[in-house]
Amino acid sequence: MQRRTLLKGWLAVASLPFWLAMQKVQAATWFVRAFEAKRTDQVMTALQANAVPVSPDIQIEAPQKAENGAVVQVEIASAQAAGSVANIRLLADANPTPLIASFELGKQVLPKLVTRIKLAQSGELIALLQQPDGQFRQQRRSIIVLEDGCAGSEREEPFSSSMKMRARPLADGPLGSKITELKIIIVHPMHTGRSKNDDGQLMPAHFMQLMQVVLNGQVIIDAQTGTGVSRNPYFTFYLKDVNMGDVIAVNWQDNRGLEGHGETTVAL
Template sequence: MQRRTLLKGLLVWATLPLGFLADKLHAAPWFAKAFEATKTADVMGALQASAVPLASEIQIDAPQKAENGAVVQVEITSPAAAGTVNSIRLLADANPTPLVASFEFGKQVMPKLVTRIKLAQSGEIIALVQQSAGQLQQQRRQVIVLEDGCASNERDEPFASSIKMRARPLDADLVELKIIILHPMRTGRSKGDDGQLVPAHFMQMMQVVLNGQVVVDAQTGTAISRNPYFTFYLRDTKVGDVITVNWQDNRGYEGHGQVTVSA
């Protein structure tokens, strides 16, 4: 379901004030500067992350060669325990705007995630991990891109969206949450059949709410692939717990989904 204004009274929004996502967007002064920056060094500067050391324990799982740069699956994993990592930021060094997404984690979330991104050309994928004590670490992985994924032809079709979610236990207190949001994720750099640029239309914010508490607060740019896909891992979560996902895009559309953890 999508809408231009939040509807009062919906259960899934009961724990969030009206317009919360929009307020959060404006409250993040680094957001626009970091996502609009065209150089990785400028993104790092906006994130106050210059001269960050490499950490061999952080892993980036991505293909060595990406035949289609429009859909490149990336998995980022840190061996740290849930609650010890505040955020993971994902960059693609060779993209027109390198910052792909930023994920802030609550204490229940394992520092591990999976998503699919667009890569314009060969270059490094960068994972920037911030510990709860404030220390920053990074890891990089080179990916060869055979086809530009950021500027392919597309049509500006009528917008319709939906969301699919699955939450299943992996052990006694660990739940795997998978999310797919149907959304065009247009970059604003692609051309339609008439040769004209198709206006940008992309999801900007997403929140995962566990039993009324925000546990993942994500900001996303144009380089998340069409129909955004995410996997998160939640500790201290069990069968019967309720998980809600809320999102908002750059045109003001908003949507939600809800799932109950089941065996």
């Protein structure tokens, strides 16, 4: 996927005054054709991912049975080194729009992430990984869903967003040495456009579409998200060769053009 510029002028956001960093920004193009596709095969066609082999190297950690489909924590991981996976896409074949999220990974990002998603009904969760040479691999996991997480009732509240971030170095272990864990929580309603409020009326779609993670002024994660990401989006990423005191910024924008910014430094 070609590198996108989500927030114009923010590639050096760590060095900018806060008031300047928060100026109005221009959004990149959200991949409408893939995210609005109604079937998994249509998503695969949009991504040009056909006849994709299943790879035992890819692991999906998720509950076998999800009591509440509105919040299902999922971990996707590959044993490959940082820089060996260009993109991770997450799909749920039984969702009204199967493509949940797409993550373009920089050379310092391990092919491992954690997020929380919505599942409409029982079906297969699909992790689709793309290598820098364009080749695709996939893994699938069946999940039983007891309660629809995509079209139930939702709270209708005035919009107010905030962000919490933490970046801390991990002890040497299975992921290797000099690994930093980055956790992000963004307060956002993530309305699907298919849920009803307390009066039984459909609530308009309102969801985060674009997110970038910027390390010392360089984009290292370029994400697109759809309505299948849970309320108050949560992400964990793992970064290689990041130093104490390095500055990590996160910038996001939603389908209404609203946007947010946060930053943290790597610390114990």
